[in-house]
Amino acid sequence: MTVLDDIIGGVREDLAERRRHVSLEQIRQDALAAPAPLDAFAALGGGLGGEVAVIAEVKRSSPSKGALADIADPAALAASYERGGAAVISVLTEARRFGGSLADLAAVRAAVGLPVLRKDFTVDEYQIWEARAHGADVVLLIVAALGDDDLRSFLDLTHELGMNAIVETHTEGEVRRAVAAEASIIGVNVRNLKTLEIDRRVFAGLAHLVPAGTVVIAESGVRDVDDVAGYAASGANAVLVGEALVRHADPSATITEFTAAGRAAWQAAGVAANS
Numbered sequence: 001m002t003v004l005d006d007i008i009g010g011v012r013e014d015l016a017e018r019r020r021h022v023s024l025e026q027i028r029q030d031a032l033a034a035p036a037p038l039d040a041f042a043a044l045g046g047g048l049g050g051e052v053a054v055i056a057e058v059k060r061s062s063p064s065k066g067a068l069a070d071i072a073d074p075a076a077l078a079a080s081y082e083r084g085g086a087a088v089i090s091v092l093t094e095a096r097r098f099g100g101s102l103a104d105l106a107a108v109r110a111a112v113g114l115p116v117l118r119k120d121f122t123v124d125e126y127q128i129w130e131a132r133a134h135g136a137d138v139v140l141l142i143v144a145a146l147g148d149d150d151l152r153s154f155l156d157l158t159h160e161l162g163m164n165a166i167v168e169t170h171t172e173g174e175v176r177r178a179v180a181a182e183a184s185i186i187g188v189n190v191r192n193l194k195t196l197e198i199d200r201r202v203f204a205g206l207a208h209l210v211p212a213g214t215v216v217i218a219e220s221g222v223r224d225v226d227d228v229a230g231y232a233a234s235g236a237n238a239v240l241v242g243e244a245l246v247r248h249a250d251p252s253a254t255i256t257e258f259t260a261a262g263r264a265a266w267q268a269a270g271v272a273a274n275s
């Protein structure tokens with residue numbers, strides 16, 4: 001059994017428990033009553049290039065590292081991310097391995113004016129309605145966790161609700177499946193969710209398979225401005241950063257630095273291409 005299988009087993013148990021308290025019918029009504037979603041595709045630059053948007057993550061712990069940070073006030077942390085110039089806020093809601101919750105999501109939603117990603121292991125349409133009901137604008141769809149039929153239907157539902165999905169990949173086959181499903185935002189997670197190992201070279205190896213006009217995101221293991229510049233040189237429109245922000249004394253300044261480094265690297269790549 002892989003780590004991913006293990007996590008998904010827990011996610012399904014917790015989901016069954018929530019469904020005993022709130023029916024699909026009820027969560028649908030709550031979702032439809034929520035304020036309209038914000039446009040994350042636009043916030044991430046619409047796949048145009050030239051900049052690296054920062055998706056800043058509220059992350060308490062992880063299966064690979066255990067406890068990362070004692071986040072007493074996720075709303076205050078998200079507000080500092082917004083001040084630093086983050087484009088989108090990511091909130092982990094998986095409880096067992098990441099220490100997240102839907103309460104964190106709702107608190108962050110209320111504190112910022114940016115699109116908010118519900119970061120979780122989506123295996124059931126209920127979770128998409130639930131994300132919307134708690135104010136999320138974006139959901140994560142991990143290709144490795146889904147069959148093609150679910151990937152398609154979850155993507156369709158996301159778009160019907162006016163939301164975006166980040167379709168997460170780690171292999172060439174998964175990128176091809178994401179493209180075939182017509183994902184408009186594709187994430188390349190350089191961490192293998194089956195072994196938890198990080199290999200930053202995975203991004204450059206896959207990003208060129210993503211069609212123009214699609215937002216492509218480098219996910220995981222972004223430590224510093226050099227990592228951001230490296231991903232920008234391989235065409236990243238955005239980076240998704242958790243640990244480096246929650247462990248930093250001044251996450252706001254870190255985001256500002258990352259954004260500047262991404263812009264400079266895109267410029268340098270453009271100059272190289274035109275000379």
Ligand SMILES: O=P(O)(O)OC[C@@H](O)[C@@H](O)c1c[nH]c2ccccc12
Pocket residue numbers: 057059119120121168189219220221222240241242243244
């Ligand atoms: O903390 P990091 O290494 O900056 O990583 C953030 C993010 O990419 C990571 O949390 C992540 C990427 N894909 C996921 C899927 C589920 C849970 C978590 C993730």
